[in-house]
Amino acid sequence: MWNQLLPGFRMTLALTVLTGMIYPGVVTALCQTLFSAQANGSLIVRNGRVVGSALIGQSFARPEYFHPRPSAAGIDGYDAASSGGSNLGPTSQKLMDRVKATVAKLQAQNPSHQGEWPADLATASASGLDPHISPAAARMQVERVARSRSVSIEQVKEMLVRFTESRDLGFLGEPRVNVLLLNLELDRVLPTK
Amino acid sequence: MTSNGVLQIALYFLAVLAIAKPMGAYMARVFAGERTFAHPLLRPLEKGLYRLVGVTEDTEQRWTAYAGSLLSFSFFSFLFVYLLQRMQAALPLNPQKLSSATPDLAFNTAVSFTTNTNWQAYAGETTMSYLVQMSALTVQNFASAAAGVAIAIALIRGLARQQEKTIGNFWVDLTRAVVYLFLPLSLAGALFFCSQGVIQTFSGYTTATTVEGKEQVIAQGPVASQEAIKMVGTNGGGFFNANSAHPFENPTPLTNFVQMLMIFLIPAGLTYTFGRMVGDQRQGWALFAAMSILFLAGVFVIYAAEQSGNPNLTRLGLAAADGNWEGKETRFGIATTSLFAAITTAASCGAVIGMHDSFTPLGGLATLFNMQSGEVIFGGAGAGLYGMLLFAILAVFIAGLMVGRTPEYLGKKIEGKEVKMAMLALIATSAAILLFTGASSVVSFSKDSYWNAGYGPATGNLNNAGPHGFAEVLYAYSSAAGNNGSAFAGLSANTPWYNLTLGVAMLVGRFLIIIPMLAVAGSLAGKKRLAVTTGTLPTHGPLFVGLLVGTVIIIGALTFFPALSLSPVVEHFLMQQGGRF
Incomplete structure (x- = not known):
């Protein structure tokens, strides 16, 4: 023993x-x-204050910014101390209601959009902290952002192209746009008047 | 499905194929005690551990002593993890001042991590201090994986030896697995992950003021060190609640590709080690082939189902071509997330980059099948190989029944004892899944009872109604008994009822496979190797591969078909008709 x-x-x-x-x-x-820098969370400092992490999504609601995906992290979403998805299944009534509300909001904010909505923009991510949206989801918001900033659509489009990341090594994952980095650049180059 | 998605899956599989041989050959040398290129650096550490623990390197154990050592080690591992959680509030490295775990949660988590399950009834960032994550959970990521590899090696020795009484020394195998496999691989992995953005710090959480002026508290911690061993040890217990979907655990598709490779590295390599040790490389490739067929079938079922999406959502205006995006990350997308889901459930890893609870019914079905078939599709570190050898014993037994010949595997007669042990393992784990799922579907408590406080009946803990709710319970016990650890995470499982029953399922799934398999190892080691005759069923050709795949599918399908029909199968048809709950 x-x-x-x-x-x-x-x-x-x-x-x-x-x-x-x-x-x-x-x-x-x-x-x-x-x-x-990476070990401490890829933090972004502006004017001496931490505004977030380049890897962690945060909420944006104002029309002059690109908006991220819905988030199930924490109570209000994008709670970076409480990550997680909605865990709603494919036949969940709650999921249908939530997506319906999101689509209605997208429609109200982007009235000129025609046709189907990019699926990522109306669904919650797994982490609730997804820093990205798909290029299609970003393109759909260009007109609103440009109008709110009183700049030309071309200027915003050009910036979006610059901020679209392609697949890693050409074949891994999906093309994507980091919402926080793009919005910070918008504020720097095309500030709201 | 897109061509890029298929290309990604193909390149991943080729990479696994390419690493299996070098990794397997290296492991064969390590566990035979031969010199490798790593010895000048690591041999002193190995010898130091023997001296500290009091192990004589060249003594061997019979299977009973080997099993006794494993149980003793697992018992103290359990005790350490339990006590560290219970004393968390009084211990250092707890910048968020988290309180100690409740007894039932501490029990569940301690069992979970010592059995290589890494089921998590808690959310990491709001429950566990840095000290507990590191000195309790990370340690068990190493220890439980190394113990699994040790058991697999012992079983291979049983097949490879003849007329011997011993099957190796548990302490030596365990030490070598930690020192020569898991430590160097984790160190390299952790540094790579950190270079790509995975965090590694002891500082407390960061408070940021967002661009729109809100406060955002960002969780921190020593993540990279845990992330690496979590993957290479097929553990899967995330530092954060969102696991590998969290950008701080898995920031880019490139880190994700490395994580996926790390999961299969040891299980795939062990098939080659097996061939090398039994002296016939084709035997190892036959197991690899059977695993690959089952794996690729699972990948494409999930990918096709996720890409075809959810008609309930396209009806609301979402682009049908995009597929099912609920619970998936933009940087990974449909193809990568489907591939990862197949890997993590096949390999009993349990890490996730997408929420399986939000998968389509057929995608969820494939993940359930991967776990219920016994985690043998590459499987956990070590556990996959000894699980697949269990099925190999059953396959030759079934073939023997068909032709009326005493079954043999690798020249060893498979007799009553071996088949009984294999059946004991199989029935025990299947029973744990089905009986507990059944019990949780009907058991009822009052809302203020200790057992399920706040929820009442055990079905009150579900996040989804209808057949999907039942699938949440079925998934939980399948994951526990398969020692997988992933979840249909909508189930609120942190109550005494679920913590205790899932804990028992994990213990059954670990030890009622390991102990019978060690008994088989001991029995086979004592037998003579028979000469190959014209009547011998070759176990290295396509016929045997087909037989093995068939055995896994038939046994899995027959056992779980009724339960699966009640959940993902019926949900699939309901979803097509617009059903919602």
Whole structure:
């Protein structure tokens, strides 16, 4: 009995020190030295204040900004201390009601849009913190953003093209637009009057 | 389906094929105690661990002692994780001042992480301190995966040896798995992930003021170190609630591709290790082929179902060509998310980049099948191989019945004892899934009872109604008994009823497979290898691969068909007709 229990206890203790303290400690030291910006959350600072993370979505409701996807994180969405999806299934009445309301809002905000809506813009992401929208979802908002900023549609379109990321290595994932980075650039280059 | 999506899946599979051999050959050397290129650096660490723990490297154990060591190790692992959670509030590295876990949650989480399940009844960022994440959960990511690999190696030894009493030494196998596999792979993975944006810090959460002037609290933590071992150990327990969908765990499609490769790295490599150790490489490739067929079938079922979307939503005006986007991330999209879902459920990993609860019924069905077939489609680190060998024993047994010959596998006679042990493992896990699912569907508590406080009946914890609600319960127990850990996460499972029953299902799914399989290893090690005759069923050709695939599908399908018909199958037809609940 003891010849089994003692090594069990000692091995658990030894692995706790090795893989639970030394390993994460070494990784932290290396990451903080080599990749300090990434290790601390790719934070974006404007005028001395943290405005968010380049990797984490945040809510935008004003017409002069590109809007992100609906979010199920936290109570009001985009709660970066409470990630998660809606977990509503394909036959959920709650899901239908929510999508219907989102589509109605999109219609009201973008009255000139014709036809189908990009599916990502009316559905909640898995993390609730999705920083991106699809290029189609961004294009659909160009006219509203341009009008609200009293600038030409071409200027906004040109910026959108610049901020559209293609697939990683040409084949991984999907093309996408980072909403926060695009909106910050809008404020910098084409500020609202 | 798009051509780019298919290309992505094809290139991923080719990458897995390419890494299986070098990884497998390396593992064969490590577990035989031979020198590898890593020895100059890591051998001192290995020897140091033996000295600390009091292990003599060259003593071997019979299967009973091997199993005893595993149980002893798992018991203390459980105890450490349980106690650290219970004392969390009094321990350091808790910048958010999180309180200690309740006894039932601590039990569930401790079982979950020591059984390589990583089912999470909690949300990481609001429940677990940095210390618990690191020194309890990350440790078990290493330990449970290494223990799984050790068991697989012991079982292979049982098949490879003849007329011997021992099957190796658990402490040695465990130590080698940690030192030569998981530590270096995790270190490299963690640094790569961090370079791409995965966070690694002990600082508290950051408060940002958003562009529109709102406050946004951004969770932080030592994520990269946990992320790497979470994937390569097929653990799957996320640092955050959203798991690998969270941009801080998995920021880009490139990190995601690496994460997917890390999941299959060891399970695929072990099929090659198996061939090397039993002295016939074709035997390993036969297992690899059977796993690949089942895996690719699952990928394309999920991909096709997700891409075809949800008619209920297209009717509301969403673009039909886009597919089903609820619960998916923009950077990953339909193809990548479908591929990941197939990998994570096949490999008993359980990490997710999309919410399976929001998948289409047929997409969800394929993830359920992957788990219910016993997590043998590459499967967990070690667990996949010993699970698939269990099915190989059944396959030769069934073939033997058909032709009226004593079944053999690798020249070893498969007799009553081996088949009984394989059946015990199979029946125990299937029973855990079906009986607990049945019980949770009918059991009722009062709203103020301890067992399910605030919810009343166990079905009160569901997030969806109708057949999808039943699928949430079925998925939970399938995930637990398969030691997978992913969820139809709408189920609010953090109550004593679910924490305890899911904990028991995880224990059954781990130990009632491991112990019978070790018994088989001990029994086979003692047998003589028979000469190959014209009457021997070759176990390296397409015939056997087909037989093995058939055995997995038939046993999975027959056992779970009624339950699956009541949930995803009926939901699929209802969805087509516009049904909603």
